[in-house]
Amino acid sequence: MLASIRRKLGQLKANTSGNATLLVALGVPALIGGSGLAVDTAQWYMWKRELQFAVDQAALAGAWARSDSDTASTYSARAQTEYAANVAAVTSIDTTPNVSLADYNGGDNNSVVVSASAARRLPFSAFLTGRTTTVTAYAQATFSEGESYTACLIATDEDDSGAVTIGGNASLTAACGIAALSTSDSSITINGQPTLDPGWVVSAGGIDSWIEEHTDAEIHEYMNGLSDPFAALTTPTPSPNPAQSYACVPGSTTTTGDRRTRTDTIYTYWKGSNTSNATQLATYAGTGFLANATGTWGAWSYNISLPANTVDGTTNVDGAPTWTQVSGSGSKKVYRKRVYKTYSEHANTVTVTTQEGATLNQGTYTGGFDVRCTTVLNPGVYVINGGRVKITGQYQVTGSGVLFILKNGAYIDIAGGSNITLTGASSGQLQQIGGLSAAQADQFDGMLVFEDRASDGTNNRNSFNGNSSTILNGKIYLPKSDVTFNGTAGITSACLLIAARNITLGGTTNMSTFCPSGMEHDDEVSTGRATVKLVA
Structure with missing residues (x-):
């Protein structure tokens, strides 16, 4: 039997006719199988790419929604909408995407996970396996909410060293924030042994290590995205705007x-x-x-x-x-x-x-004025065209609903011991008395002092040396000038905010609050940028 088989194989080997036909016959199954597998593999690859892109986009959309407290609850709907917008070929064979939250890198529910699948019987693979082919895709995107920062002291210079300088035995325990827009490595410096509880300190540059070593303040240095909250304001022109002068009327x-x-x-x-x-x-x-x-x-x-x-x-x-x-x-x-x-x-x-006194009204005071008697400022816009406004200690000064506009190098100097109450103008007063448009009045709501950007500016001539009888309610904005603050100031009806080119807190500074009870600053130096990243 075996001898017969060997003989037949030998004869087949020796026969040279019909080789091509035999080879083709043997190769056809492999050719057909390879073609079928190629077609099915191309289908799988297309499904996988489309599904993966769709779940990636869905995870990112859900993460962006979660990064904003206003839209956080809509993350699942946002993810599914984005998924649906990015599928085409698998629309009829895919599953509804599964959207959920997951922990990532030690966080708590700080990522969005999206998974989906597509299933279909393909001719060749189904013939070989007898089963439907299923392709799955998975994506995970992390998110972090952007942090917004306000501040009661804002130095606006973009490159000065010591943009905020705190000296001597100054006491600042208001916990309302300090900000410097300077990119200098020493943008915020300490000279002395102050008492500080500023709450948080943010800077586009470096911050004196003394603050981190001696306080519990949040330190955020070399931050991107810090900005001047008043940079868009343009100098208003009141109407009417008559020429005015200062004069004391004898008492009677x-x-x-x-x-x-x-x-x-x-x-x-x-x-x-x-x-x-x-x-x-x-x-x-x-x-x-x-x-x-x-x-x-x-x-x-x-x-x-x-x-x-x-x-x-x-x-x-x-x-x-x-x-x-x-x-x-x-x-x-x-x-x-x-x-x-x-x-x-x-x-x-x-x-x-x-007593001898002066009553002032809205208009332009060329050369400014020195207070020489008890003075009342009626509501309105006071344009100080050069010179100064100097308030010395022995005279009482009151002004509710006032806005000082400093032009051509004008500055303001409040001496210690002054019995002063000054409150910034409201939007309504700026419209009704100042003649400003509603839009501009809203921008200047609560502003007490505003320096014209075209002004020459001054170095260390703006000075506030107050005591317990000094009441300052409103925003002080000096983008071209430095300011020195000493002593203290009371706050009764509006938050005090000082934004200047550079700010120096002298050794006698003693500020425990910049806002009345129940109020807080809302002018942001950083609006906060959320971060979202695809991690799987």
């Missing part, structure tokens, strides 16, 4: 009250050669005698102006006498003297003494 004393009067007629008798040497007679009943006559009280006059310092009660004054000879001759002449005596009764008297 005025008295008002009620008054009624009566007039009595009084007769006396005198004896002598003339009225100059006559002596009064104790009694007289002779020729020409007239009896005294008592008048009647007139009606009350109410709330009338009275001589200064008049008090309640009755006073009298004698009129000029009239002399009449009634008898005798020579040294025995007798004279009758008549006097009208007027009585005044006063009631409800009020005496008001006013």
Whole structure:
């Protein structure tokens, strides 16, 4: 048997006819199988690419939604919408994507996971396996919410060293934030041993290591995206804008009250050669005698102006006498003297003494002004065209609803001990009194001092040296000038914010709050940029 098989194989080997047919017959199954596998593999690859791209985009969309608190709850819907927008070939064979949250790299639900699959029977693979082919795709995207920062002290210079300098024994415990836009490695510096609790300190440059070593403040240095919150503001022009000047009006004393009067007629008798040497007679009943006559009280006059310092009660004054000879001759002449005596009764008297003072109104003050007496600033926009506004310690200054515009190098200097209350103008006041448009008035709402960007600016001439009687409510913006702050300031109706080219807090600074209770700063130096990254 085996010998027969060997013989047949030998004959087949020796036969040279029909080789091509045999090879083709043997190769056809492999050719057909390879072609079928290629077609199916191309299908799988297309499904996989489309599914993977769709779940990648869905995961990113869901992560972006989660990174914003306003849209966080919509992440699943956003992911599914994005998935649907990126599938085409697998639309009829894919599953609804599964969208969920997952922990990533130690975080808690800080990523969005999306998975999907597509399944279909393909001719060749189904013939070989007897099963439907399923392709799956998975994607994971992490997210982090962007952080926004406000600040009560903002240095706007972009490259100065010591843009914010805190010196001596300054005390700043307001926990309202310090920001510097300077990219200098020493943008915020400490000179001395201050007491600090600023809450957070942010800078486009470096921050003195003293702050990290001696406080619990959040430190964020070399940050990108910091900006001047008032950079878009343009200098307003009030309307009307008359030329104005400063003048003190002398003080005065005025008295008002009620008054009624009566007039009595009084007769006396005198004896002598003339009225100059006559002596009064104790009694007289002779020729020409007239009896005294008592008048009647007139009606009350109410709330009338009275001589200064008049008090309640009755006073009298004698009129000029009239002399009449009634008898005798020579040294025995007798004279009758008549006097009208007027009585005044006063009631409800009020005496008001006013100090020397000045009342100012909206307009342009060329050269500025130095406060020289008690001063009231009526609501409005005060354009200081060069010079200064200097407020010294002995005078009271009040102004509610005011906005100072500093032009041509003008600056403001508030000396220690001043009894000052200044409050920035509201949007409504800026529209009604200042004549600003509604849009611009809204931008300047609460602004107390604004420096024109075309101004020359000043170095260390803007100065605030306050005490417990200094009340500053509003925003102070000096983009071209430096400012020095010493002492303290009270806050009663609006947050105090100081934004200047450079800021120096002197050794006597003592600020524990920049906002009244229940209020907080809302002008952001960083709006926060969310980060999203595809990690799987």
